[in-house]
Amino acid sequence: MGQPVAFFEVVSTDAPRAQKFYAELFGWQVAADPAMGGYALVDTGAGEDAIGGGIGPAETPDEIGVKIYMRVDDLDSYLDRAEKLGGQRLQPPTDLPSGYGRIAVFKDPDGNAVGLWQ
DSSP: OOOOEEEEEEEESSHHHHHHHHHHHHOOEEEEOGGGTTOEEEEOSSOTTSOEEEEEEOSSGGGOEEEEEEEOSOHHHHHHHHHHTTOEEEEEEEEOGGGOOEEEEEEOTTSOEEEEEO
């Protein structure tokens, strides 16, 4: 069985603009949290089993874009596997606040950033 998509993320140089854009375009509920640096969690309105999302500010120009996060059971083994297949680690395993798990990010051979979430 393959790994499911767990989360999507839109990262922008103007997060409030991006949050407003996607909320108005798709009718999403977007709730920015000042305690999270203006990062907003997204409810797409697709129901309880829908993929969650977030829209937030870019810390560097390289972060701008759309990223998917795949749910995995072992961040390190998937990062190792990605490197063996021609990928490159971008962000080592990092704990998320409030016990939301851990994430890591790699770049695929074409340069696309892909997140892993455990």
